[in-house]
Amino acid sequence: MRPRIGVTAWHHHDGQEQWEFIRDNYTRAISAAGGLPLILPIAAEPDLVADLVGTLDGLLLTGGEDVHPSFYGEAVQEKCGPIDETRDRFEIGLTRAALARELPVLGICRGMQVLNVACGGTLYQDLAYRSETERHHTGVKEDRARRIHPVRILPGTRLREILGLEEAAVTSTHHQVIRRMAPGFRPAAQAPDGVLEGMERAEDPFALAVQWHPERLAPADAAQLSLFRALVEAAAKRARR
Ligand SMILES: [Mn+2]
Numbered sequence: 001m002r003p004r005i006g007v008t009a010w011h012h013h014d015g016q017e018q019w020e021f022i023r024d025n026y027t028r029a030i031s032a033a034g035g036l037p038l039i040l041p042i043a044a045e046p047d048l049v050a051d052l053v054g055t056l057d058g059l060l061l062t063g064g065e066d067v068h069p070s071f072y073g074e075a076v077q078e079k080c081g082p083i084d085e086t087r088d089r090f091e092i093g094l095t096r097a098a099l100a101r102e103l104p105v106l107g108i109c110r111g112m113q114v115l116n117v118a119c120g121g122t123l124y125q126d127l128a129y130r131s132e133t134e135r136h137h138t139g140v141k142e143d144r145a146r147r148i149h150p151v152r153i154l155p156g157t158r159l160r161e162i163l164g165l166e167e168a169a170v171t172s173t174h175h176q177v178i179r180r181m182a183p184g185f186r187p188a189a190q191a192p193d194g195v196l197e198g199m200e201r202a203e204d205p206f207a208l209a210v211q212w213h214p215e216r217l218a219p220a221d222a223a224q225l226s227l228f229r230a231l232v233e234a235a236a237k238r239a240r241r
Contacts, residue, residue, distance in 0.1 A: 001239075004038055004056050004058070005235060006053075008091055010064050020041055025215040025219070026062050030232065032219075032225060035231070042087050044089070049090065054101075056098070057104075058105070058235030059106070060106050060111070061091060061107040061112075061114050066110075066176055067083075069123075069125060073122070074122070091114045091118075092114060095114060095118035095119075096118050103205060103238055108209070108212075108214065112178070112210060115209045116182050119207075122178075122180040123177065124176060127195075130177060130179075132194055134193045136149050136172070137195065138173065138175050139173035145216040147217075148170070148171060149172055150167055151169075151190060153166055154190065162208075170213075171217065182199075188208065198211065206231070214228070215228075
């Protein structure tokens with residue numbers, strides 16, 4: 001049996017009914033890496049969170065809206081983007097439950113921000129609130145797979161070991177960034193303007209996140225696919241315990 005990787009979903013309301021959905025490049029990347037992707041419902045009930053985590057070997061936190069600033073002790077500022085508090089509450093609970101059960105977690109874009117907030121870190125609600133930022137992180141709407149800026153992969157990190165690269169050109173479609181990194185994590189990648197583009201826990205369980213979108217690059221870029229392989233391999237190890 002392939003390791004079972006939970007993949008978080010988005011809400012969409014069409015005016016009549018609410019949907020749960022996700023772009024298929026996430027689930028395809030998990031399949032290509034040898035995992036079994038399982039799209040998760042946005043379950044508001046805490047007992048469902050525990051049961052869901054109990055069925056998984058690993059967790060992929062996907063991109064999406066901004067995390068409500070109340071989850072890191074702030075009021076909403078002017079430049080904060082769209083928020084889905086139900087999804088936030090679910091994903092923060094899910095992340096904490098997964099890590100408590102020592103499941104490996106990979107966070108992507110919003111997923112990195114969710115992981116950071118779930119573990120006690122904070123965010124800048126918009127790049128404009130971080131004075132040193134060059135505004136080249138929000139990307140191009142028509143071509144979300146475009147490589148927008150380079151990142152330096154820091155030496156001595158898991159991320160460097162996984163990617164096998166000192167530098168990579170990456171996508172960038174985010175307008176929020178990590179402010180204070182959660183305790184227990186270390187920086188793993190940085191943009192030229194110092195924006196944190198990757199973070200990881202030094203210790204097990206595997207908890208690693210990137211601010212870019214490896215799922216958009218993985219079909220044509222083996223190094224980016226290896227991020228999903230690392231998650232699936234860690235999940236396989238967890239499943240054997
Ligand atoms: Mn960026």
